[in-house]
Amino acid sequence: MMDHGYDKTFSDHCVFVKKFPNEKYIILLLYVDDMLNVCHDKNDIQSLKRELSKFFAMKDLGLANQILSMKIFRERTNGKSWLS
Secondary structure: OHHHOOEEOOOOOOEEEEEOOOOOEEEEEEEOOEEEEEEOOHHHHHHHHHHHHOOOOOOOOOOOOEEOOEEEEEEOOOOEEEEO
16 A cells, blocks of 8 residues: 555554645555545545556445444534444
8 A cells, every 4th residue: 555655554554544735635444355445535535446446356335334343323414423
């Protein structure tokens, strides 16, 4: 991922962050063969998926409801998310 402009976080080596000049960013969690990405702009996520699919066999399973046995809850009106 570092070859694609992502920095590995110090707190968790499975979490990568890519920062853009306009203060946007993408957070990418990789664990074995699962990937979860978080970003403010859906277009940036689609670009990420297109780029990574050039190098890796991928399936887009849509909006995540669970990762690593943790359920994901969203409150879209307030822009908040929680993990159980």
